[in-house]
Structures are given as structure tokens and as C-alpha cells.
Amino acid sequence: MKSTKSRPSQLWEQWLARLHGIDDPQKDYYRLELLQLLTHSSGADTARFCSRFGTILCHSLHSGSVVIFDKKNNRIIYKDPSISDRSLEKKISARLPISTEGISIRQFPRGVKIYSQQPPIKSICSLKMNFISDEEIFLIVTSPESIPGEDRQFLHFVAGVFRLFEKQLSTERMLSQEQRLLTLLTQHINEGLVLFSKDLAVKIWNRPLQRITGYSPKEAIGKNYQEIIRVLDKSDWLSNITSSYKDSDQSGFIFDGKILTKAKQTKWISVSGSLLRDGSGEIEQAIALVRDISKEKALEQRKNEFISIATHELRTPITAIKGYLSLLQSHAEQLSDKQKMYLNNAYSATERLVGLAEDLLQVIRLDEDRMKFNLQVVQLTKIVEKVSIDFSEKARRKGLEFQLTLPPFDTTIVADPIRLEQVFANLIDNAIKYTTKGSISIAFEHFSEKVTKEDKVTVVIKDTGIGIDSKDLDGVFEKFNRSDRAANMREPGAGLGLYIVKSFIEKQQGKIALKSRPRKGSTFAVTFPIAEVKMRSNIQGNQYNY
Amino acid sequence: MTKKKILLVEDEPLLIGLYKEAFSEEPYSMSVAESGTDALVQVNNNKPDLILLDILLPGMNGFEVLRKIKASSKSRDIPVIVLTNLGSEETDKDRQLALSLGAIDYLVKSYHTPEEMIKIVRSRLSSK
Numbered sequence: 025m026k027s028t029k030s031r032p033s034q035l036w037e038q039w040l041a042r043l044h045g046i047d048d049p050q051k052d053y054y055r056l057e058l059l060q061l062l063t064h065s066s067g068a069d070t071a072r073f074c075s076r077f078g079t080i081l082c083h084s085l086h087s088g089s090v091v092i093f094d095k096k097n098n099r100i101i102y103k104d105p106s107i108s109d110r111s112l113e114k115k116i117s118a119r120l121p122i123s124t125e126g127i128s129i130r131q132f133p134r135g136v137k138i139y140s141q142q143p144p145i146k147s148i149c150s151l152k153m154n155f156i157s158d159e160e161i162f163l164i165v166t167s168p169e170s171i172p173g174e175d176r177q178f179l180h181f182v183a184g185v186f187r188l189f190e191k192q193l194s195t196e197r198m199l200s201q202e203q204r205l206l207t208l209l210t211q212h213i214n215e216g217l218v219l220f221s222k223d224l225a226v227k228i229w230n231r232p233l234q235r236i237t238g239y240s241p242k243e244a245i246g247k248n249y250q251e252i253i254r255v256l257d258k259s260d261w262l263s264n265i266t267s268s269y270k271d272s273d274q275s276g277f278i279f280d281g282k283i284l285t286k287a288k289q290t291k292w293i294s295v296s297g298s299l300l301r302d303g304s305g306e307i308e309q310a311i312a313l314v315r316d317i318s319k320e321k322a323l324e325q326r327k328n329e330f331i332s333i334a335t336h337e338l339r340t341p342i343t344a345i346k347g348y349l350s351l352l353q354s355h356a357e358q359l360s361d362k363q364k365m366y367l368n369n370a371y372s373a374t375e376r377l378v379g380l381a382e383d384l385l386q387v388i389r390l391d392e393d394r395m396k397f398n399l400q401v402v403q404l405t406k407i408v409e410k411v412s413i414d415f416s417e418k419a420r421r422k423g424l425e426f427q428l429t430l431p432p433f434d435t436t437i438v439a440d441p442i443r444l445e446q447v448f449a450n451l452i453d454n455a456i457k458y459t460t461k462g463s464i465s466i467a468f469e470h471f472s473e474k475v476t477k478e479d480k481v482t483v484v485i486k487d488t489g490i491g492i493d494s495k496d497l498d499g500v501f502e503k504f505n506r507s508d509r510a511a512n513m514r515e516p517g518a519g520l521g522l523y524i525v526k527s528f529i530e531k532q533q534g535k536i537a538l539k540s541r542p543r544k545g546s547t548f549a550v551t552f553p554i555a556e557v558k559m560r561s562n563i564q565g566n567q568y569n570y
Numbered sequence: 571m572t573k574k575k576i577l578l579v580e581d582e583p584l585l586i587g588l589y590k591e592a593f594s595e596e597p598y599s600m601s602v603a604e605s606g607t608d609a610l611v612q613v614n615n616n617k618p619d620l621i622l623l624d625i626l627l628p629g630m631n632g633f634e635v636l637r638k639i640k641a642s643s644k645s646r647d648i649p650v651i652v653l654t655n656l657g658s659e660e661t662d663k664d665r666q667l668a669l670s671l672g673a674i675d676y677l678v679k680s681y682h683t684p685e686e687m688i689k690i691v692r693s694r695l696s697s698k
Contacts, residue, residue: 336626339655339680344584350683351592378680396663 216293216314222307224249236293236316238286256282256290275299277310280317292321328388335381335388342381346374383520387503390527397440397531401555404435404444405468408483411448412466419456425463433470435481437552439532447528448483450521451548455487462488462545470554479554486547492540500538501526573599574695577618579609579635580653581627585679589622592684598691606630610638613645620695621650622687623673625664633667640672649694651675 210217210230216237219228229244237244239252278296285291297312349371356364389395412428419426455464469482492500503523529536533553540546576593580586581604593600601616603609606627613621621639625632632652639645652668655678665676674694677687 336655339678340582340584343655343679344588346680347585347588347592347684350685351588354685381680394663396666 254284427465431468459489488545574619606635
């Protein structure tokens with residue numbers, strides 16, 4: 025029992041006092057503050073909240089002692105320091121009836137009830153607090169004497185406040201645990217989270233997105249995305265989300281892009297999300313996580329600049345070495361066979377350096393989107409045939425069977441013939457490189473896309489080589505990636521070839537797929553849309569001929 | 571018959587040495603300019619039959635030099651082959667810029683042996 029009781033000007037009391045005056049304009053603010061205190065008091069925090077709440081309450085009452093009891097976990101969370109009666113604790117903990125009148129904790133009704141009891145507990149006030157979760161907390165106020173009228177009123181008021189909160193909790197977004205989790209997630213996740221309607225109006229916009237874009241949830245919600253996400257890239261990837269996926273069953277999307285923030289700053293963001301469809305497959309909403317990747321991009325750019333400079337710097341001495349070696353080769357009559365061999369080896373090593381420098385530069389240009397594709401109407405068969413002829417000799421020298429089957433159907437596509445040649449040269453060269461016995465076969469397939477009805481042509485390049493372990497399959501098309509098996513073959517390479525191949529194909533509206541089994545071989549399938557007749561006539565003037 | 575004159579615009583000693591050496595056995599006389607300004611002076615004083623022009627030069631870059639050569643009626647007709655160790659020979663922006671400015675060819679130095687270079691020069695000079 026405290027000797028000095030006063031009503032301190034605690035925040036708690038202020039809030040309650042404010043809440044009393046219904047017309048107070050600050051009412052909502054205080055209510056929200058309290059609400060937040062309550063809603064953020066789940067799990068371990070409940071204990072902290074209760075002990076804070078208990079202290080405040082204990083100071084606010086003229087008489088009586090405060091005990092807060094967690095029914096679910098059957099333990100006392102807060103106990104007024106003045107309570108020394110151990111038997112009280114024991115009784116409550118053991119969930120035994122507290123009073124001689126047989127009132128058990130289980131039966132404590134909601135709200136405030138004041139019970140008179142035998143000594144040492146004269147009166148008990150109980151208040152059942154239901155927090156958002158399924159916890160049930162009891163507030164028990166004990167007093168050696170009957171609780172004075174003023175405190176009684178106050179306790180009734182506290183009960184009223186809690187009921188008000190409970191109502192708020194249920195009417196507002198705290199209806200269910202999931203919704204609360206969702207709110208916690210959207211507001212506290214350290215990534216931008218946005219939910220678009222199908223016409224790309226913003227429905228959810230969390231705080232981290234304000235950090236990224238400068239627009240607050242209040243400013244963003246309800247607006248069309250174009251007002252708040254200003255895309256700086258040539259193609260508006262965002263508006264493409266709903267349009268380009270409309271007819272496919274694809275639902276995930278991921279892309280990086282440049283935007284202009286509210287403060288007119290340019291930022292790189294990475295957006296990954298998925299489309300939410302209704303039962304009939306129509307797009308209803310799109311949800312996406314947004315991350316600020318400006319730092320990563322700046323770093324990547326610096327790295328690329330470095331590689332670019334380093335490569336250009338490398339090219340000069342390589343040119344000189346290769347040049348002098350070739351001058352030496354043209355004066356090789358006086359050299360012994362051994363010296364000639366040294367010279368040839370040095371020359372082919374230099375050739376490899378030239379190729380490596382070239383690959384590095386191409387990767388950088390691809391990454392920075394600086395590579396130009398000179399799109400023309402091309403016959404896919406012509407290009408594959410030309411590359412096959414170039415490489416068939418290499419396969420023959422290795423004792424491999426080399427088979428090209430030309431198709432009876434039309435393979436006209438729109439692509440850059442030089443890049444396309446590079447793609448197939450790389451794939452066929454790889455097939456020969458990683459095959460020691462057996463065959464390389466190249467064939468064409470024609471099919472119609474199920475959803476879009478688009479005509480497609482696929483070039484299938486199949487080898488009976490070392491194959492790729494399933495664990496390595498995913499990384500095959502990443503840059504600087506080489507499988508252990510490839511490295512074990514002691515074949516030269518920086519792991520850039522397939523990255524370049526895939527990028528080239530995708531920049532030309534194509535796709536590449538790979539199937540492989542270790543020791544059985546690999547099959548690469550390169551697919552392009554067949555050019556529509558209308559498109560052909562548009563580009564006809566630029567026909568590419570071999 | 572007087573030897574045809576080739577002007578090599580290049581600032582990298584390693585490559586000046588290489589190309590001078592390679593061209594020394596050919597029936598050409600090769601002079602070297604190590605900067606754009608120097609190149610323009612030489613073009614003016616001793617008009618070459620062909621120019622091999624590097625892009626990365628101290629001060630004025632190769633494109634500027636090319637623009638000036640093509641802007642003057644005196645030197646407009648000199649064939650210019652742009653040499654570079656930047657970019658690539660295929661569908662590169664630099665290549666298109668060089669060709670649009672009037673260069674007859676765009677070669678990446680590290681791709682070609684001196685002999686190939688000589689062959690290209692020879693065919694360009696004979697077709698002139």
C-alpha cells in the first residue's frame with residue numbers, strides 16, 4: 025500500500041482526460057496513440073505494455089493495488105510493488121477462486137466489477153482486456169478497504185476506454201490476425217510495397233516507398249502510377265506489366281528501371297512482383313516489392329567503367345604483341361620447326377586475349393544497353409547454315425558427326441544478322457568444344473504459341489557431350505559463370521559466352537532454353553517469332569543477303 | 571613512280587613502331603602525326619594519299635580531325651581509315667559515326683594483323 029498517493033500528470037491520464045471531452049479535436053490523436061500502444065503490444069511486448077500500463081494505473085488510483093494477470097499463460101505480469109501478500113499471487117497463479125464467495129478468475133466478466141471480499145482482500149476490481157491476439161489479460165485491483173467512489177468511477181472509465189478500443193480494433197483494420205500481420209508487414213517491411221489496381225492506380229503504398237520516391241502514402245494512394253512513379257526509361261516497363269502479360273498465363277515479373285523522384289532525383293529501382301488474377305484469369309491487381317538499387321547500379325557502372333578502361337588499355341599492347349608476332353611469322357623461313365611452334369603458340373594465345381577483351385567489352389555494352397541491334401528481315405536457316413559450314417570442319421577434325429537438317433517451312437525472322445551469327449557460332453562452338461565423341465545435330469521446329477497464336481521457329485542444337493549437372497543449370501546463362509565440368513575440360517573461357525548469347529537472343533525478341541544431362545549431352549533450343557508478312561514488307565528494303 | 575604517301579595519326583609509340591615497321595617493306599612512304607593538330611598541319615603541307623586515323627588522341631580527337639579534313643575542299647578527297655581500340659567493328663555507334671563523317675573504313679586495331687592492314691590499305695589505294 026502506497027503511503028503517498030497522487031494523481032500524476034502521466035500521459036495515460038492526459039489521454040484519458042482528453043478522451044473524456046468528446047469534442048476535443050486532439051481526441052483522435054490520443055486515441056491513435058493509445059491504439060498504437062495496444063496494437064503493438066503483441067507477444068513479448070504485451071508484458072512490457074502491461075507493466076507500463078500497470079504503473080500508470082497504480083499511480084492514478086487513490087487506493088488499492090494493481091495486479092495484471094495473464095490468463096493464457098497463467099502468470100502475473102504486473103504487480104503493484106506494495107502488494108506483499110504472497111498468498112494472493114499463489115491463489116491467482118493457481119487459478120483458485122480468489123474470494124470466499126467463489127468468484128473464480130475464469131468467471132471474471134468483461135468490464136469492471138467491484139467485489140467485496142473477506143480480509144486480507146477487501147475489494148477486487150477486474151477488467152478483462154482482450155488484445156488483438158487471443159491473449160486474455162485480467163486487471164485486478166485490490167484494496168484493503170472498499171474502493172472509494174472516485175476511483176470506482178475512474179475504473180469504470182478505464183473499462184469504457186478499453187471497450188472503445190476493442191470496438192476500434194474490430195472496426196478498423198485489426199479485424200483479424202492476418203490483417204494485422206499484413207499491416208505490420210506493409211508498414212514495417214524494409215522494402216517498398218505497392219499494390220496496383222488493374223488500371224495501375226495505387227491502392228497500397230508503404231512508408232519505405234516514400235523514402236524511395238519522396239511521395240507519402242497519403243499522396244500516392246488513389247493516384248495513377250504515372251503521377252508518382254515517373255519512369256525515365258525508353259519503354260515504360262510499368263505500363264507494360266498489365267498489357268504484355270494480359271494474354272499469357274505468366275504472373276511473376278521482375279525488372280530494373282530508372283525513375284525520377286519527387287525531388288527530381290534519378291534513382292534506379294528494382295521491382296519484383298506478381299499479377300493477381302480472378303477466377304477467369306483476368307488481371308485484377310498487381311503487387312510488387314520495390315527496392316532502391318541506385319547504389320548497386322552506381323557501383324556496377326564504376327565496375328563496368330573500370331573493365332572498359334582496362335580492356336581498352338589491354339588492347340594496345342595486345343595489338344603490338346599480335347602485330348609483331350605476325351610480322352615474325354611472315355619472316356619465319358629462317359626459324360627452326362621448334363621456334364615456329366613457339367611462335368604459333370604465342371600467336372594463338374594472343375588471339376585468345378583478343379577474344380577475351382572483345383567478350384568483356386560486349387558484356388559491358390549489353391549491361392549498359394549501349395549495344396545497337398541492326399534489325400533486318402533474315403532467313404534463320406541461311407545464318408545457321410553459314411555458321412554450320414564454318415564449324416563442320418572443326419567437328420570433323422575432332423571425329424564428331426555433324427548434322428544439319430534444314431526445314432521445309434519458312435524461317436523468316438526479324439533480327440540483327442551479325443549478332444545472330446555470333447549467337448549460333450557460340451552455341452555450335454560450345455557443342456563441339458564440350459563433346460569428345462558422338463555427334464552434333466542441328467534441326468528446326470515450327471510451332472504456334474498456345475495463347476497468342478504467334479508462329480515461332482526453334483533451332484535445336486543437340487550434342488552428346490559432357491552435359492551439365494542439374495545444380496549448375498540455373499547459373500549457366502549468368503556472366504562469369506563456368507560449370508565445374510567445363511572448367512575441368514581445361515577449355516579456355518571466362519564464362520561470358522552464354523551470357524552474351526542469352527542477352528543477344530532476348531534483345532531480339534527470342535528465347536533460349538537448355539536441357540542437359542551429365543555425360544549424355546546438352547540440348548539448346550533457340551526460339552524466335554516468325555516475322556509477320558506486314559512486318560516483313562516494312563523492313564523489306566533492308567533485306568539481308570548472303 | 572613516286573611512292574604513295576600514307577599519314578599515320580597515332581600517339582601510341584608501341585603501335586607507331588609496329589605500323590612503321592610493317593609498312594617499311596611496302597612501296598609507301600609513311601609519316602606520323604602524334605596529335606590531331608599535327609595531323610591537320612601535315613595534311614595541309616604535304617597532302618597524303620591515305621590517312622590512318624586513330625580516335626583517342628591527345629587534345630582534338632579523331633572524329634574532330636576527320637570532320638575538319640572532310641570540311642576542307644583541299645583534303646576532302648583523301649581516303650581516311652579510322653583505326654581504334656575502342657568499341658567493335660560490327661554495329662557500333664562509333665563505327666557509324668566514323669562512316670557518316672566520311673571515313674571509308676573502321677578497323678579495330680587488335681583484330682587485325684599488320685599484314686591485313688596493309689592489304690586493306692593496298693586495295694583502298696588501288697581502287698582510288
